[in-house]
Amino acid sequence: MTTTESNSLYSDLEKMSIKELLFNINQEDQKVAIAINEVLESIGQLVAQIVSRMKKGGRLFYIGAGTSGRLGIVDASECPPTFGVSHDLVVGLIAGGDSAIRKAVEFAEDDEKQAWKDLSKFNLSEKDTLIGIAASGRTPYVIGGLKKANENGLLTGCIVCNQNSKVAAVSQFPIEVIVGAEFVTGSTRMKAGTAQKLVLNMISTAVMIQLGKIKGNKMVDMQLSNLKLIERGTRFLIEELEISEEKAKELLLKHGSVREVLNQF
Structure with a gap:
């Protein structure tokens, strides 16, 4: 287990200066x-498959436990304001339910049947995609969810940080980002968490661009949910x-989005 079990390359951390x-x-x-550069091809293959299904009405789901689950929820929650999509297009689920976002729920990740129970609330179809996120690659919650997704015809992928893991074995399009031992032995909220966050950013951003949610390099469909985003638009x-700032703001507030304004010109 190159991430969760290998000893840190450093010793006597408590003796180090800040x-x-x-x-x-x-x-x-x-x-x-x-490490991510080494798996760009795998990421690209998964993105292509997701785009194909989402163009037909499919959705994207993330499942994970602990840090991995929280990262999936963060990525999913950022898609509506950034790309103007509905909140049910990209969905993140964490072992233990929403309460586990802030406080760990003991043993929640050990139930192999629970992920599919959580997912079944969403009326899944073969157009949908499920990505399991697990640094160790051995989380039962994630393994069980992916197994059932395969059985029900969903596209499956994963983001793990160990090679030849159980999670990768039950994923059609595994992404294995081998970041090596953590600075603090076993603390996968560090490099592994960073890797997972970066890959999730790449997946969702590339998918949304392929779906036409960006024009040029601009977030033309972003939701105008605060003053900062109104100013950006x-x-x-x-x-x-x-045009002038006054005219631009007037048009933006009148039409409700950057895209709608641009469509008028």
């Missing part, structure tokens, strides 16, 4: 992007249409 701790953590973090329109 400067040494931060430098060494940063040294380890720099290995994450390199206003800037987009100033740049695209070469």
